[in-house]
Amino acid sequence: MGRRTKKRPLTSHVPRPTSYVPRPTTMLQLIANPIGVLALSKREIHRFFSVSMQTIFPPLVSSALFMFIFGVAMGRQITLGDGSVSYFQFIVPGLMTMHLISSSYENTGSSLFIGRWHNHIQEILLSPLSYFEMVLGLLAGGVARGIIVCIGVYAISFLSAPSYIVHPFVLLYFMAMISVIFSCAGMMGALWAEDFGMLSMWNIYIIVPMVLLGGVFHPTSILPESLFIISHFNPMYYLVSGVRFSVTGMADTSIASCAAIAFAMALAFFGATVYLFKIGYKLRT
Amino acid sequence: MRNSEIAISIKGLTKFYKNFRALDDVTFQVKRGDFFAFLGPNGAGKTTTINVLTGLSNYQSGDVRVFGHDTTSEYLYARRLIGLCAQESNFDPFLIIYQLLVYQAEYFGLPPWQAKRRANELLDRFGLADKRNCKHRALSSGMKKRLLLCRALVHDPEILILDEPTAGCDLELKFLIWDYLTQLNKEGKTIFLTTHYMEEAEKLCKTIGIIHRGKIVKIGEKKEIMQDKSLEDVFMEITGLED
Numbered sequence: 001m002g003r004r005t006k007k008r009p010l011t012s013h014v015p016r017p018t019s020y021v022p023r024p025t026t027m028l029q030l031i032a033n034p035i036g037v038l039a040l041s042k043r044e045i046h047r048f049f050s051v052s053m054q055t056i057f058p059p060l061v062s063s064a065l066f067m068f069i070f071g072v073a074m075g076r077q078i079t080l081g082d083g084s085v086s087y088f089q090f091i092v093p094g095l096m097t098m099h100l101i102s103s104s105y106e107n108t109g110s111s112l113f114i115g116r117w118h119n120h121i122q123e124i125l126l127s128p129l130s131y132f133e134m135v136l137g138l139l140a141g142g143v144a145r146g147i148i149v150c151i152g153v154y155a156i157s158f159l160s161a162p163s164y165i166v167h168p169f170v171l172l173y174f175m176a177m178i179s180v181i182f183s184c185a186g187m188m189g190a191l192w193a194e195d196f197g198m199l200s201m202w203n204i205y206i207i208v209p210m211v212l213l214g215g216v217f218h219p220t221s222i223l224p225e226s227l228f229i230i231s232h233f234n235p236m237y238y239l240v241s242g243v244r245f246s247v248t249g250m251a252d253t254s255i256a257s258c259a260a261i262a263f264a265m266a267l268a269f270f271g272a273t274v275y276l277f278k279i280g281y282k283l284r285t
Numbered sequence: 286m287r288n289s290e291i292a293i294s295i296k297g298l299t300k301f302y303k304n305f306r307a308l309d310d311v312t313f314q315v316k317r318g319d320f321f322a323f324l325g326p327n328g329a330g331k332t333t334t335i336n337v338l339t340g341l342s343n344y345q346s347g348d349v350r351v352f353g354h355d356t357t358s359e360y361l362y363a364r365r366l367i368g369l370c371a372q373e374s375n376f377d378p379f380l381i382i383y384q385l386l387v388y389q390a391e392y393f394g395l396p397p398w399q400a401k402r403r404a405n406e407l408l409d410r411f412g413l414a415d416k417r418n419c420k421h422r423a424l425s426s427g428m429k430k431r432l433l434l435c436r437a438l439v440h441d442p443e444i445l446i447l448d449e450p451t452a453g454c455d456l457e458l459k460f461l462i463w464d465y466l467t468q469l470n471k472e473g474k475t476i477f478l479t480t481h482y483m484e485e486a487e488k489l490c491k492t493i494g495i496i497h498r499g500k501i502v503k504i505g506e507k508k509e510i511m512q513d514k515s516l517e518d519v520f521m522e523i524t525g526l527e528d
Contacts, residue, residue: 032361033361033392033394035391035394035395035396035397036391036392036393036394038391039387039388039391039392039400040388040392042388043377043380043384043388046379046380046384047377047379050379051379114378115377118375118376118377118378119371119373119375120375120376120377120378122341122369122371122375123375123377123388123389123392123436124392125340125341126339126340126341126364126367126369127364127389127392127393128360128361128362128364128365128392128393128394129392130361280343284336284340284341284342284343285302285333285336285341285342285343
């Protein structure tokens with residue numbers, strides 16, 4: 001380096017690959033820049049792994065405490081229905097869903113908000129990634145973190161009281177749908193928020209109460225009739241029920257309607273997020 | 286590329302921030318291989334023009350093209366041709382600088398092995414090789430400027446847009462950046478530079494455009510614009526700052 005050194009060219013010696021030129025996207029070919037999407041996904045996953053003490057372990061620790069207090073200590077005093085499923089086994093899918101939701105939401109929410117805050121979101125906005133691809137790449141981190149935490153919660157429960165997942169593929173479906181819904185919700189929250197307080201507001205005042213009321217710790221069948229009816233208007237109830245059915249084989253509502261609601265929500269949230277990126281909501285001036 | 290001779294074409298560009306007209310019917314072209322200085326006082330519309338060109342800003346009316354590609358409807362094509370060196374350092378705080386460049390190259394579609402090779406080439410060329418495992422916070426302001434340039438060049442763009450690249454630099458770094466830019470231009474890159482330093486524009490550029498209160502007030506070849514005056518005098522005269 002320096003003014004007296006012999007100058008080497010600054011332009012690339014690397015030949016441009018064919019994938020370097022983005023091809024037009026069609027409905028059948030939504031990903032024109034797979035390398036870019038993969039890079040963004042890798043970066044998002046790298047981000048939460050690099051701070052795993054803040055992103056992976058806290059929900060596992062709190063789940064272990066919930067399982068001990070509610071499942072082991074108090075759960076022995078509680079009998080559900082015919083007693084085929086213990087209270088401990090009952091709350092595990094609820095805890096899995098709760099942490100799947102919060103981890104997915106927090107991951108994309110914090111990543112995108114910090115990107116806006118530090119303005120390094122420009123790295124993505126300047127690149128030849130379509131808005132669909134941007135959302136897909138950012139989503140990967142939320143989905144991966146949510147699923148890792150969800151499986152971690154199950155692993156902790158397995159250590160305490162081994163029980164096998166009754167419908168693993170159904171669980172995979174619900175984990176994918178729920179993590180997509182709340183990763184997109186996290187992105188929407190991050191675009192809307194002007195400060196960190198606003199970012200966590202949705203989680204504290206809307207998502208967590210709805211999840212808890214959706215039947216994480218209680219079967220909705222024990223509620224008074226009026227509350228039982230109201231709880232059926234809470235979409236979280238269907239998501240918790242879907243995961244509970246997958247893990248224990250027990251459900252107090254139709255699993256097909258749970259799956260359909262989860263799919264419709266995932267599609268709606270994903271579409272809305274891509275739309276916000278397309279119009280540049282709080283991303284472009 | 287549809288029109289290989291015109292790198293940037295802006296016609297009738299108008300941009301409002303609420304009721305404030307930031308750009309008013311801005312029209313100009315930058316030829317391929319040109320070294321274009323875009324000058325203007327603070328708030329004149331330089332950064333807004335850059336943001337529109339790069340897709341960081343929406344606009345109300347006009348036609349903005351990069352090598353013939355509309356920056357809105359054909360943004361995937363337009364963006365790969367542009368490298369932006371922003372005014373302020375804006376790097377991902379979670380990444381070391383090597384990863385930062387590799388990811389950036391991959392966003393532009395370079396396969397990982399090529400992205401790594403390109404990142405290494407640039408870190409070496411810009412004297413940052415020994416800092417490759419550092420996060421950007423550990424770099425001096427001069428090194429951050431060089432890293433901004435590396436990031437802008439990592440996908441080997443046809444057009445390099447620089448928003449006040451030497452603001453706040455010491456003399457040594459300023460000369461170093463001037464050398465890099467001159468070399469890049471000789472290698473065929475089109476350079477679009479905004480600066481407040483008239484001597485910088487005078488020394489480096491071939492063509493000059495002056496924007497004032499959102500309107501292009503003067504544009505042409507450097508000699509044509511300066512005639513026998515200094516660029517600073519011309520600038521003061523045009524923008525009315527001498528009063």
